[in-house]
Amino acid sequence: MTTIKAAVCHEFGAPLVVQDINLRAPARGEVEVTLAAVAVCHSDISFIDGGWGGTLPAVYGHEAAGYVSAMGEGVDGYEQGDAVLVTLIRSCGACSSCAGGIPTQCGAPYDRDKGPVSMPDGTTLQHGMACGAFAQRVVVDQSQIASIPPNLPMDAASLLSCGVVTGVGAVVNTAQVRPGQNVVVIGAGGVGLNAIQGAAIAGAARIIAIDLLPEKLDVAREFGATDVLLAGDPEPWNALREITSGRMADAVFVTVGAIPAFESAPLLLAPSGNMYIVGLPHSGAMASYEPVMLGALGQGMKGSKMGDVVLARDIPWMIDLYQQGRLKLDELVSARWPLEQINEAIASTRSGTARRNVIVFGKT
């Protein structure tokens, strides 16, 4: 058992408290990673706000990179000091989802209230998202890490753990966008920008970014958007029809959690087009749509969790793209913060203007 600093959520909606917590040694099949960087994701904020339930106190954070600092029995393929990503994708490798190539939907149970972290007095501390990465160190299952080259900047590398795989993966894995198709991405934040660059990699014909903020649309162009639309337009389908010469969108990716985005997305679809649910509203939030249109036009809706990523397949590919200059990572980092300023970093992410805010750790 070691004592580490972590940002703990004691009350939904309240600021996190940076304090000491206990971290136990890795058990069989687990690794301890000393973190170099962890990004603030909107999913962390949804948990902090109580949007998805769970017990308190809890330590969240799930988009991280660092160095292997201890290993339990039965961990193969890693050595002390290896640079790795840390993700929330805990997969058993044996259930029907894992065996079917969708480890992001692993069905193996994990009790987050019995994880490797505890409060200083030994009482329960929830291991948020099976990760708990708003902390100097984590202990996670070996399925949750992936090797990265030691020379990769760790702040940029951390984004591969969630924002990048979620956006790029939604396009190439879930939707399997083909060259020549038209893609709309609603929301040009940390995930949306990655859906945009994923669409560019996939060879989309037109890539249309929609956001509320004009300055984010400028950034969307840098990431590969061919056209942009302000979300305030009451009839965006008219502009889209013009941009796409009447075709509309073969795929619409909703990368935000705002309900109006989910309700307008089907109206942007081409015949046989599909919308993809990437951003996640709070539990209980409802959207409505007109079934007759989807039925008559052969359209569909599908969810995409963590871009249906397979770490061993997709992470080396994405790192290679980055090293060739074909995938932007460094440009996604809008600011770096020490753990002590995590509440300021969260406030910046809430404001909607940031790409990704990253907590960086000094050498420990």
Ligand SMILES: [Zn+2]
């Ligand atoms: Zn995330």
Ligand SMILES: [Zn+2]
């Ligand atoms: Zn599984």
